Structures are given as structure tokens and as C-alpha cells.
Amino acid sequence: MEKYAQVFKRFDWNGDGKVCPAELQRCVGAIVGEMTEEEAAAAVALMDSDGDGLLSMEDLVRVVEEAAEEEKASDLKEAFKMYEMEGSGCITPSSLRRMLSRLGERRSVDQCGDMIATYDLNADGVLTFDEFQHMMTSPAP
Numbered sequence: 001m002e003k004y005a006q007v008f009k010r011f012d013w014n015g016d017g018k019v020c021p022a023e024l025q026r027c028v029g030a031i032v033g034e035m036t037e038e039e040a041a042a043a044v045a046l047m048d049s050d051g052d053g054l055l056s057m058e059d060l061v062r063v064v065e066e067a068a069e070e071e072k073a074s075d076l077k078e079a080f081k082m083y084e085m086e087g088s089g090c091i092t093p094s095s096l097r098r099m100l101s102r103l104g105e106r107r108s109v110d111q112c113g114d115m116i117a118t119y120d121l122n123a124d125g126v127l128t129f130d131e132f133q134h135m136m137t138s139p140a141p
Helices: 004-012 021-032 037-047 057-083 093-102 108-121 129-137
Strands: none
Touching: 004 057, 004 093, 021 037, 037 057, 057 093, 057 129, 093 108, 108 129
16 A cells, blocks of 8 residues: 555645646656646546545555456456467367476376366366466466
């Protein structure tokens, strides 16, 4: 939370505990390039949770954490695509074996099936994206 507070203080130029569109425009412009008044106002309206036309620190934390979650989900989807059987929507023992082989690990199809079985929640012999996501976000068995 301390890191969020430090970032928020940089945005909150006048120190009133809220970030107005002009403050957002100034900070974003300094970081990533120019932001128009209209863009700043629209961004504040989109992120403002209480409708006062200003951003609180809680708004900033929520937006940053949501963006981080979206990035994680996107990364998981990309990783899943690397392991799945082309367009099948699932990871099979054969597709897992193929990917592990590319990574320099030698496993038999049966060994890959055993690896899949650990996280195969519906016991159908393959991993769906939801099962893959569960595997990637759970502690190792």
C-alpha cells in the first residue's frame, strides 16, 4: 500500500487527497505523452467509483490491480495457446509432450498424461483453459 500511496501523492499535486482530471492529465502527460483535457476527464469518469468527478487512492489501487489481473489472464491465455493442440481448446498428453520436447524435456505420452491427471478436474484426460489456470495459480502438489 505504501507504493500506491507514493504514486498517488505524485498525482495529487494540490494534496487534497483526490486526483482531478487536470492532475491526471499533467501526470500522464509527463509519463507517457500528451493527454488532452477531454481524455483526462473521460478517464476520471471511467475510474471514479463514487461519482464525485475525482479519483481517490482507492480508485487508483482498484484500477492498477484490475490491470494487473487482466495482464496475468492475458499471459496465461498466451501460455495455454503454446501448449494446446492447434485450435482444440485443450492440452492433450501429446501436445504437452510436444511442447516439453521443444523446451528440452523428454517425457513419454503416458508421463504427460499423468502430469495432466493431477489437474484434470473433470477426469477427461485433457486440460481445459480453466484447469490450466487452476494449475498455474495453485501451489505445486
